[in-house]
Amino acid sequence: MNVTGQTRTMVGAETQRKTTKLAKFSDVASAIEGAPHVLVSGIVPAESIQILQAHAITDIINCAPDVVTNPSSGTSHGGTTTSTTSATSTTTATTNNTMTVHQWSLSDDKSERIDPFFFRALDIIEATRINNGHVLVHCYQGVSRSVSLVVAYLIWSKKTTYHDALDLVRRTRGIARPNIGFQCQLTLWRSLYMEPTKGPLTTARMYHAIQHTNDKVGYILSLCVDTKSAYAPAVPSCGMLQSNGVYVLHVPVPKESTKTQDDALLFIWCGANITANKKKQMLVHIVHDIELLLKYSLRFQHETHRLVCVQQSDTDLCSVAEHANEQEENMFWVAMGAASTMDGKARVNANSLRQEEQGGGGSDEKGAVKMPVVLQSVKSNDVRRGEGVAANATAPAVVTAAVVAGVATATSNVNYPALYLKTGASAYEHLSTYDDEDLDPEQIIVLRASETRCYICVGNDCVDDEDVSNETEAVAVHAFMWKEYMNGHFGTVVDGENVDSSAGKMKLIFVCDNNLNDENWNAFMDSFAEGL
Numbered sequence: 367m368n369v370t371g372q373t374r375t376m377v378g379a380e381t382q383r384k385t386t387k388l389a390k391f392s393d394v395a396s397a398i399e400g401a402p403h404v405l406v407s408g409i410v411p412a413e414s415i416q417i418l419q420a421h422a423i424t425d426i427i428n429c430a431p432d433v434v435t436n437p438s439s440g441t442s443h444g445g446t447t448t449s450t451t452s453a454t455s456t457t458t459a460t461t462n463n464t465m466t467v468h469q470w471s472l473s474d475d476k477s478e479r480i481d482p483f484f485f486r487a488l489d490i491i492e493a494t495r496i497n498n499g500h501v502l503v504h505c506y507q508g509v510s511r512s513v514s515l516v517v518a519y520l521i522w523s524k525k526t527t528y529h530d531a532l533d534l535v536r537r538t539r540g541i542a543r544p545n546i547g548f549q550c551q552l553t554l555w556r557s558l559y560m561e562p563t564k565g566p567l568t569t570a571r572m573y574h575a576i577q578h579t580n581d582k583v584g585y586i587l588s589l590c591v592d593t594k595s596a597y598a599p600a601v602p603s604c605g606m607l608q609s610n611g612v613y614v615l616h617v618p619v620p621k622e623s624t625k626t627q628d629d630a631l632l633f634i635w636c637g638a639n640i641t642a643n644k645k646k647q648m649l650v651h652i653v654h655d656i657e658l659l660l661k662y663s664l665r666f667q668h669e670t671h672r673l674v675c676v677q678q679s680d681t682d683l684c685s686v687a688e689h690a691n692e693q694e695e696n697m698f699w700v701a702m703g704a705a706s707t708m709d710g711k712a713r714v715n716a717n718s719l720r721q722e723e724q725g726g727g728g729s730d731e732k733g734a735v736k737m738p739v740v741l742q743s744v745k746s747n748d749v750r751r752g753e754g755v756a757a758n759a760t761a762p763a764v765v766t767a768a769v770v771a772g773v774a775t776a777t778s779n780v781n782y783p784a785l786y787l788k789t790g791a792s793a794y795e796h797l798s799t800y801d802d803e804d805l806d807p808e809q810i811i812v813l814r815a816s817e818t819r820c821y822i823c824v825g826n827d828c829v830d831d832e833d834v835s836n837e838t839e840a841v842a843v844h845a846f847m848w849k850e851y852m853n854g855h856f857g858t859v860v861d862g863e864n865v866d867s868s869a870g871k872m873k874l875i876f877v878c879d880n881n882l883n884d885e886n887w888n889a890f891m892d893s894f895a896e897g898l
Contacts, residue, residue: 387541388507395421395502395649396539398516401523405493406516406539407620408508409434423489424499425464429511431469434504469577474510482556482576484518492662493518500614509541514548521556522662528552546805546891558589558599559663566669567618567630570701572602575612575652585648587614587655603703604713609637612648614656617701629669632656633698634687635676638718646683653686783893786812786856794855805894814856815893821849823890 384839397410398404411417412428415437426436446492468490472480487503494501505511513535520531528549551733557564558571572590590600598608604616615633634652636645653673660671674690675681676698681689689699692707699710788792788810797804804811807827813821824843 372643390601390767391416391508391539391541392683393483394461394539395504396508396535397421398520398539399534399537400522401495401516401534402529403493403498403500404516404519405502406508406512406535406542407498407502407504409504409506412502412504418465418502421502422500424497425494425501426465426467427487427490427501427503427512427515428469429472429503429505429515430465432471433506436465436467445776447592472505472511474505474545476545478547479551479588479666480511480514480548481551482586482655484552484555485662487515488522488662489658491516493524507541508539509543510545510548513539513542514544514552517544517552518539518555521552522664524662525560528556528676532649543806554591555688559659559665562664562667564665566714567616567666569599570602570618571599571616572606573614575648585612585651587652587659599706601699601703604699604710607635607637607702607714607717609639609718612636612645612652614652619697620749627670628672628781630666630671631694631697632671632673633676633690634673634684636678636680636699642683645680649680649684653684679843739807782814782816784814784857785894786814792850792855794850794852812856813890813894815890817858817860819889819893820851820856821890821893 386403392408393410395405395407395417398406405411405421405423409430412419412426412434413436418426418437427432428436468486470481470483472478491501491503503512503515513532516535517528517531520526520534521528524531524534526534532542532544568828573587574590575585576588577585590606592598592600592603607613613635615635615841616630617633618630619628634649636649640648656673660666673687674682674694675684676685676690676695678689681687699707702710704710704713785797785804787797787804789795794812805823809822813823815821850856
């Protein structure tokens with residue numbers, strides 16, 4: 367067991383297994399089952415003009431342009447030359463065809479905001495299909511970033527769940543596994559936009575324009591999320607409006623409104639400290655993202671939406687938007703939490719004065735698009751059951767969870783949460799540090815959340831563990847894991863009762879695959895996140 371405080375280093379069979387899996391796909395561009403025009407890869411195919419031409423690639427989405435260089439001018443890849451460059455893509459002409467390369471610098475980090483790129487990815491991939499082309503979506507290994515974009519496309523095109531979309535990718539690319547932050551974002555995105563049964567928009571949503579670290583992306587529209595979780599959109603407020611920012615507020619129109627037939631309005635509000643030229647550039651990108659959102663959102667496909675600018679000066683720069691009338695402007699400010707238009711403007715002016723006194727502030731336009739706190743503990747059932755992930759929604763899990771819950775009767779020097787990896791017959795490695803990579807669907811992990819809570823997670827793809835995965839009856843798994851617990855493999859034993867005893871202080875609750883209890887999963891993920 368590794369019980370020291372040192373950073374964990376993978377050794378032996380575990381390292382070899384992961385290395386072997388990655389090596390198997392290192393030079394493979396995997397065509398997606400059911401979507402043959404989409405391929406996923408890592409660096410090798412993405413940098414090989416021969417492989418690109420062999421697959422007749424016409425479009426490339428490069429999620430890691432800082433470390434992966436697609437064939438371009440100045441290289442010796444079959445006479446390749448760069449012909450045109452735009453704010454969001456580079457068109458590269460090859461000997462046999464023309465490839466359009468979209469470069470998006472995305473980190474494979476749980477705090478990275480990848481969801482603002484989902485609708486852009488949908489548009490590129492679907493256009494490729496319509497034009498009978500082939501698109502390669504790649505990152506460095508073809509495991510997380512590129513897979514997340516393709517999963518988003520499959521959720522939309524197949525009208526399916528996160529799990530089913532990921533399964534489609536894994537049929538041809540077994541190493542596909544979005545990091546836990548991307549899983550959360552994909553699940554939230556599907557819940558917000560891809561479930562028509564949820565009906566029309568019921569609560570206001572706020573977006574802001576951010577310039578990504580890769581300048582070629584330009585400005586991108588990003589949903590404002592709750593600062594304590596990634597499970598729900600933020601509640602709009604006047605305090606969120608910064609003088610150097612551009613914001614979009616999506617507001618459902620009250621049914622009693624008689625002056626408009628629209629189901630919802632999309633308000634654009636621009637801060638005062640932005641030059642006209644910069645504002646015009648930002649609006650071009652933001653309006654494009656709004657159009658993509660409305661075009662591909664299955665939830666809003668039968669609704670009418672209208673784009674309006676709160677301020678006349680912004681309307682003059684945005685030819686596709688109207689100027690909000692008095693009633694609509696008041697609707698905007700009320701949705702932002704103000705009592706009236708006058709109250710809203712007063713609050714914004716007060717915010718601007720505070721920013722100036724504090725030496726600036728506002729949104730970091732040059733900063734990367736980041737999730738404020740992706741995996742911070744979510745305690746409110748209202749958040750879980752609101753416009754985010756519903757209580758009965760499919761959880762973004764790659765593992766099946768079982769939970770042991772009880773009342774503390776002993777103390778321990780172990781720091782919780784503590785994660786244990788099953789490495790063999792009744793053998794467990796205590797991981798002093800861990801990350802989302804340890805949520806491996808081929809492994810069994812045990813998370814001791816506290817003295818009284820212990821989560822047993824059996825990976826969906828775990829087939830090699832004779833003790834657990836080969837058992838066909840849930841009761842047998844219960845009995846075995848209880849025995850392991852009683853033998854002290856997971857820290858202090860606080861209950862000596864048999865697993866089947868109703869009088870026991872520690873209860874083993876098994877949650878079957880495909881019937882994952884949402885509250886148990888949320889509790890598990892909350893505890894897991896505390897140890898990251």
